[in-house]
Amino acid sequence: MCESKNIYLPNLATIETIVDETPDVRTLRLVFQDEAVRENFNFRAGQFAEYSSFGFGESTFCIASAPTRKGYIECCFRSVGRVTESLRRLEVGDTVGVRGPYGNSFPIEEFYGKSLVFIAGGIALPPLRTVIWNCLDLRDKFKDITIVYGARSEADLVYKHELKEWQERGDVRLVKCVDPGGAGPDFDGKVGFVPTVLEEAAPSAENTIALVCGPPIMIKFTLPVLERLGFSDDNIYTTLENRMKCGVGKCGRCNVGNVYVCKDGPVFTAREVKAMSQEF
Amino acid sequence: MQIITEQNLRNLIDLLVKEAKLVVGPKLSGSVVLYEPLTAGTELTLDALPRRSSKELFFPVCEDILSYKREGGAMKVTDVDRSKFPETVLFGAPPCDAGSPSILDAVMSWDYKDEFYLERRKKSTIVGIACTKGDDACFCRAVGLAPDTENGSDLFLTPLKDGSYACNAVTEKGQALVAAHKNLFAEGAGAEPVPFVDQAVQKLDLVKIKKWLEEHFEDPLWERIADICVGCGACAFICPACHCFDINDEGSTDDGVRRKHWDACGFAKFTNHASGHNPRDVQNKRYRNRIMHKFKYYDDKFGKTLCTGCGRCIRACPVGIDIAEILETINGKAE
Ligand SMILES: Cc1cc2nc3c(=O)[nH]c(=O)nc-3n(C[C@H](O)[C@H](O)[C@H](O)COP(=O)(O)OP(=O)(O)OC[C@H]3O[C@@H](n4cnc5c(N)ncnc54)[C@H](O)[C@@H]3O)c2cc1C
Ligand code: SF4
Ligand code: SF4
Ligand code: FES
Numbered sequence: 001m002c003e004s005k006n007i008y009l010p011n012l013a014t015i016e017t018i019v020d021e022t023p024d025v026r027t028l029r030l031v032f033q034d035e036a037v038r039e040n041f042n043f044r045a046g047q048f049a050e051y052s053s054f055g056f057g058e059s060t061f062c063i064a065s066a067p068t069r070k071g072y073i074e075c076c077f078r079s080v081g082r083v084t085e086s087l088r089r090l091e092v093g094d095t096v097g098v099r100g101p102y103g104n105s106f107p108i109e110e111f112y113g114k115s116l117v118f119i120a121g122g123i124a125l126p127p128l129r130t131v132i133w134n135c136l137d138l139r140d141k142f143k144d145i146t147i148v149y150g151a152r153s154e155a156d157l158v159y160k161h162e163l164k165e166w167q168e169r170g171d172v173r174l175v176k177c178v179d180p181g182g183a184g185p186d187f188d189g190k191v192g193f194v195p196t197v198l199e200e201a202a203p204s205a206e207n208t209i210a211l212v213c214g215p216p217i218m219i220k221f222t223l224p225v226l227e228r229l230g231f232s233d234d235n236i237y238t239t240l241e242n243r244m245k246c247g248v249g250k251c252g253r254c255n256v257g258n259v260y261v262c263k264d265g266p267v268f269t270a271r272e273v274k275a276m277s278q279e280f
Numbered sequence: 281m282q283i284i285t286e287q288n289l290r291n292l293i294d295l296l297v298k299e300a301k302l303v304v305g306p307k308l309s310g311s312v313v314l315y316e317p318l319t320a321g322t323e324l325t326l327d328a329l330p331r332r333s334s335k336e337l338f339f340p341v342c343e344d345i346l347s348y349k350r351e352g353g354a355m356k357v358t359d360v361d362r363s364k365f366p367e368t369v370l371f372g373a374p375p376c377d378a379g380s381p382s383i384l385d386a387v388m389s390w391d392y393k394d395e396f397y398l399e400r401r402k403k404s405t406i407v408g409i410a411c412t413k414g415d416d417a418c419f420c421r422a423v424g425l426a427p428d429t430e431n432g433s434d435l436f437l438t439p440l441k442d443g444s445y446a447c448n449a450v451t452e453k454g455q456a457l458v459a460a461h462k463n464l465f466a467e468g469a470g471a472e473p474v475p476f477v478d479q480a481v482q483k484l485d486l487v488k489i490k491k492w493l494e495e496h497f498e499d500p501l502w503e504r505i506a507d508i509c510v511g512c513g514a515c516a517f518i519c520p521a522c523h524c525f526d527i528n529d530e531g532s533t534d535d536g537v538r539r540k541h542w543d544a545c546g547f548a549k550f551t552n553h554a555s556g557h558n559p560r561d562v563q564n565k566r567y568r569n570r571i572m573h574k575f576k577y578y579d580d581k582f583g584k585t586l587c588t589g590c591g592r593c594i595r596a597c598p599v600g601i602d603i604a605e606i607l608e609t610i611n612g613k614a615e
Contacts, residue, residue, distance in 0.1 A: 004362055004393075004395035004398070004399060005393070005395060006345065006346065006359050006360070006362075006395060006396075007392045007393065007394065007395070008345040008346065008527065008538070008540070009345075009346055009357065009359055010346075010357065012355055012357060052529075052538075053533075054348050054355060054529065054533055054534075054536065055529050055531055055532050055533035055534075055536055056529055056533075057527065057528045057529045057538070058527055078554070080554035080555070081554055084554070086533075095354070095355040097357065215555065215557070216557060241553065242551065242553075242559065243550075243551050243552065243553055245525070245526055245527050245543075246525070246527065248391070248392035249387070249390065249391055249392060250387060250388065250392070250394050250523070250525070251523075251524055251525045251526070251527070251543070252387075252523055252524035252525075252543075252545065252573070253524065253526075253543070253545075253550065253551065255569075255573070255577065256559070257497070257572070257577065258576065258577040258580040258581060260581075263391065277497045277572075278497075279559045279560065279565070279569075280559050
């Protein structure tokens with residue numbers, strides 16, 4: 001057998017638990033089958049992986065669990081097509097493939113001593129959830145932590161039990177919202193679009209880092225709000241989700257101009273994003 | 281100078297075939313010349329540029345990257361045994377083909393290493409040949425190559441007027457090939473070389489072009505030249521330098537293979553997000569990416585141009601999009 005390493009070979013992992021976050025968003029908790037991999041798999045918040053469903057292929061999702069929680073990883077995905085729908089058909093105990101971790105990460109150590117504002121929309125909470133838990137697990141390293149999270153409707157809010165947990169903690173300010181028309185009679189959050197709700201919540205920009213993930217349209221309207229609140233482009237972080245295949249800088253799919261999102265990203269500052277050819 | 285007669289060149293192929301090497305060279309296949317495995321030296325056809333590039337010797341159209349099988353209850357994934365890739369000799373590649381691996385090495389080996397490509401590359405020897413058969417789509421001179429560029433070849437042949445070839449062993453691999461078959465080569469002065477065909481496109485200033493591209497991501501030029509592109513992908517599939525690929529499974533959920541296969545940035549779905557959002561939502565943005573990738577991004581990243589000027593995409597395009605003409609236009613606009 002050959003000695004050379006096959007960069008496309010996945011590690012095998014078993015589905016340990018399944019949580020349905022919304023009617024079409026599901027979280028899988030995965031445990032690597034190989035003991036050495038289980039013990040040595042390290043990643044940083046913000047990195048992604050290629051998850052495979054055998055017979056259907058691979059899909060790119062962020063690693064949604066926190067690097068501070070060992071022994072398993074989680075992914076959270078919306079069923080939208082071939083691979084994601086096949087992943088959804090799998091059951092507890094079934095096997096998936098995982099290649100990664102890939103890409104850069106949030107420079108969490110640089111955020112020590114600062115306040116953090118997390119802003120997420122819809123299915124884009126998972127890439128921030130990994131950072132949120134990472135930071136909550138190191139709570140005393142940060143000042144104020146604010147989370148602004150919105151979805152189209154109450155049913156579309158993901159990680160509902162964790163939202164509750166964050167809401168009940170005294171050391172986090174959670175502002176959750178749904179689009180107009182999306183709230184049920186008992187909804188205890190705000191009604192409005194994420195950028196508007198953020199502007200009302202008006203977190204201070206003083207010594208603060210903003211982390212924004214959401215659909216392109218939400219990002220587009222959120223950046224000017226952050227600017228008005230006094231955030232500089234260097235203190236705003238976001239992730240790009242250009243379509244990927246290899247995840248390792250070979251297949252030529254993920255580029256935005258000369259930036260390979262799979263290698264140079266997916267985490268970028270607003271300044272970096274603004275300097276790119278506008279192709280995302 | 282080392283000289284090899286045409287007969288001895290064909291004998292060399294016969295010997296290499298006997299040594300159980302995979303020998304690939306231009307061969308008449310039906311009515312077109314293609315790079316194909318040669319079973320005898322007589323099959324080598326050096327009078328036309330093969331319709332498809334020699335890239336697929338290193339980077340096949342489609343290749344298995346792993347297989348999977350459920351055994352009992354457990355899934356088992358098996359790597360491909362790359363040690364079984366054959367020792368290969370590529371014969372008769374003109375500079376525009378012989379030069380493509382040295383361009384692709386950069387992307388295949390930076391950071392993560394694509395051992396499928398690299399293993400094939402390691403096991404191959406390239407016998408290049410000076411090109412005397414150019415046509416009006418050729419523009420290798422414009423992108424910094426020439427019909428007699430030796431760079432990229434391990435052994436380089438120059439056709440001489442008396443039918444023999446002058447040989448230059450460019451690399452150690454080339455020297456080894458000559459040393460192992462010394463009796464087929466002779467020292468000599470050699471006849472005069474066969475002249476090259478003139479090329480219509482003049483030398484382009486690639487630095488100037490790149491600067492223009494940097495400043496004109498948005499430009500009316502893109503719509504004007506590329507809105508007629510039908511996104512068939514022919515230009516990418518026929519190109520010795522394009523390297524985009526897709527990864528897919530073939531088989532059932534219990535038993536099958538995962539494959540890597542060529543893809544093209546000209547396809548509408550190439551960058552389509554699951555949400556329906558598509559960063560390159562119209563054809564001219566996709567074509568712009570093709571030009572940008574070849575003449576700017578690849579150079580930014582790896583210091584090389586992702587085009588050898590072989591002209592294949594010009595010959596293949598169903599709507600007559602001419603990359604050389606586009607480059608000339610940009611060259612004319614650039615300051
Ligand atoms: C860095 C990164 C992180 C990501 N993180 C997450 C995450 O945490 N969670 C998450 O849910 N997603 C995430 N994504 C997005 C995710 O990768 C995609 O949603 C997923 O790969 C879709 O795969 P699929 O095979 O199910 O969809 P596909 O089958 O590829 O389909 C995608 C879409 O294209 C359409 N489509 C496909 N083929 C055709 C066709 N022939 N004709 C017309 N329409 C077609 C489908 O209808 C569908 O809407 C991330 C992406 C990146 C790049
Ligand atoms: S872009 Fe066209 S001319 Fe250049 S190498 Fe590719 S096929 Fe040949
Ligand atoms: S060959 Fe021509 S029509 Fe087809 S994708 Fe290339 S430029 Fe477009
Ligand atoms: S995903 Fe293949 S190059 Fe980035």
